Amino acid sequence: MKISNTLTGRKEDFVPQGDPVKMYVCGITPQSAAHIGHAMSYINFDVIRRYLIYRGYNVKYVQNFTDVDDKIIAKAAPLGITPLELADRNIGEFLSDMAAINILPATVYPRVTQEIPSILALVRGLVETGYGYEANGSVYFRVTKLNDYGKLSHRTLDQMQAGARIEVGEDKEHPMDFVLWKAAKPGEPSWDSPWGKGRPGWHIECSAMNLKYLGEQIDIHGGGADLIFPHHENEIAQTESFTGKKPFVRYWLHNGLLQLGGEKMSKSIGNLITIKDFLSKNSSDALRIFVLGSNYRSPLTFSAEVIEAAEKGAQRLSQALQSATGTKPLAFDGEVYRTRFVEAMDEDFNTPQALATLFDLTRDLNRIEADGGDASAAKQLLRELADVLGLKLESAGKAADDGKIAETVAEIYRELGKTPGEWDEDAAKAMTDVISLRAELRKARDFAKADVLRKKLEGIGVNLKDTPSGTVWEYKARA
Secondary structure, eight states, X not given: OEEEETTTTEEEEOOOSSSSEEEEEOOOOOSSOOBHHHHHHHHHHHHHHHHHHHTTOOEEEEEOBOOSOHXXXXXXXXXXXXXXXXXXXXXXXXXXXXXXXXXXXXXXXXXXXXXXHHHHHHHHHHHXXXXXXXXXXXXXXXXXXXXXXTTTTTOOHHHHHTTOOOOTTOOOSSTTOEEEEEEOOTTSOOBOOTTSSEEEOHHHXXXXXXXXXXXXXEEEEEEEGGGIIIIIHHHHHHHHHHTTSOOOEEEEEEEOXXXXXXXXXXXXXXXXXXXXXXXXXXXXXXXXXXXXTSOTTSOEEEOHHHHHHHHXXXXXXXXXXXXXXXXXXXXXXXXXXXXXXXXXXXXXXXXXXXXXXXXXXXXXXXXXXXXXXXXXXXXXXXXXXXXXXXXXXXXXXXXXXXXXXXXHHHHHHHHTTOOOOOOXXXXXXXXXXXXXXXXXHHHTTOHHHHHHHHHHHHTTTEEEEEETTEEEEEEOOOO
16 A cells, blocks of 8 residues: 655555554634535545545544634624634534535544643743744744754755745744744733743644644644645644654645636635535535545646536446346456455555446446346445445435335326325335336236336336346436
C-alpha cells in the first residue's frame, strides 16, 4: 500500500507506527455554512479512513474546529450574537451536512475554546526553550532558530521571505516569525495567560490538539493543498521544536482544491455553493462520485455537466441493487473485482480506478440478471465495495418511489376485483405479488388483463422483463 507524501515528494510504503493508525485532518473555521469545497476535502479523507478500516486497521481520527477567529468575531457582531454562539450554530449545521453526505464522525472533535490549557502549556514550553518570544503581550515563534524551516513546502527561508513584511502593530524579530498567542483587543474573546489576556494563534491549536489526543508522533496529517504553507509548515516547526525534534508526522496528505468557473471556490470571492444547496438538487452519491472521479491530490472543476454525469452514474449503481434477481446459477468471480479494487486503492487511493471497478461489476451484474441468473453475490460485493467509498446507493426519493409502486399495485388489484395485500410501502413484496398475479392471468389466457397490468406499471416507470428463469422488474423514476 503506497501513499504520496507531501513532505518527501514521493510515494512511500504505508507503514504505520502502531495500533491504532493516528490520523488528524484540519477542520473548519465555523464562520458560515459549509460549502462543497469543504465536502471535497472531507469526502477524500473519509474514503482514506474507510479504506484503512477495510484493510484491517484501527483508525483514531481527530478533526478540529477553530471556533474563535477574526472572521467569526467580525461576522457575529452585526448579528447581535457572541462569536461562540455563531460558531456553535455553524458547527451544528456542519455536522448535519457531514451526516447528509455520509461522512463517518471523527473519533474526537476538539475545539479551540475548550483546549486553552493545552495550548498555553505548548506556548509556555516553546518560550522556555527559546523558540518562542514575547512582545507586547503577544508571543511569536522564532523561525531563524530552525535550520529546516520550509521542508514541507520545499522552500528556503529566503524564498519564503520574498514579499513578506511585518504588519502594523506586530513586534516580530523576523518577517516570517508567526504568532503563537495574540494579545487581546477590546471587546474580543480572551483568556488569561502568563503574557496577559489574549487568544491562540491559528497554527498552535492543531499542534496542541495533536499532542493531547494523538501524541507526539502521528501517522497521517491531512488537509487542503492551500494549508501546506503556512499552516502545516508552522505546525511542524512548533511541534518538533517542542518535542525535541521528534518527527511529527509520517505521511502528509493534501487534497487538491475545487474550482468554480475557472476560479478557486472561496469565501473571499463569494463563489460558494453550500452543501445544503447542492443536496437540495442532487444526491450525496453524485457528490461523492464527482469528487472520487479524480485522484484526491488533483484539482477539481465544478460544472452542471459533470454533476449530471455523476448523478447518472449514481443511478446506474443504485438501480443495479434495486432490480429483482433471477435464480439460475451462473458463474461469477467476485474476487477479480475485489482484487482490482484493492490494487487501485493500494496505489495512493486511486479512487477513479476503484469507481471504474464498481461500474464494471455493475455491468457484469446486469448481464447475469439479463440471463436469468442469481446476481445476489454480485450485489453483495457491490454493496461492500461501494461502502468503502461511502456510497449509499439509494435511489433519489426511494421511500416515496416505493410508496408509489405499492400504491399502484394495490390499485391494480382493486381494478381487477381482487383484494390487495398489506404491502404498506414495501415495493419488493408488492412486486412479487403482482408478478404472481400476472402469471395467473397469463396462465388463464386472460392476456388483455395481463397487458393492462403491465401498462399500468410502465406508467409509473416499472418495467417487467420475462427471462428464462422468471419475470424480473426494474424501476426508473419518471421525470
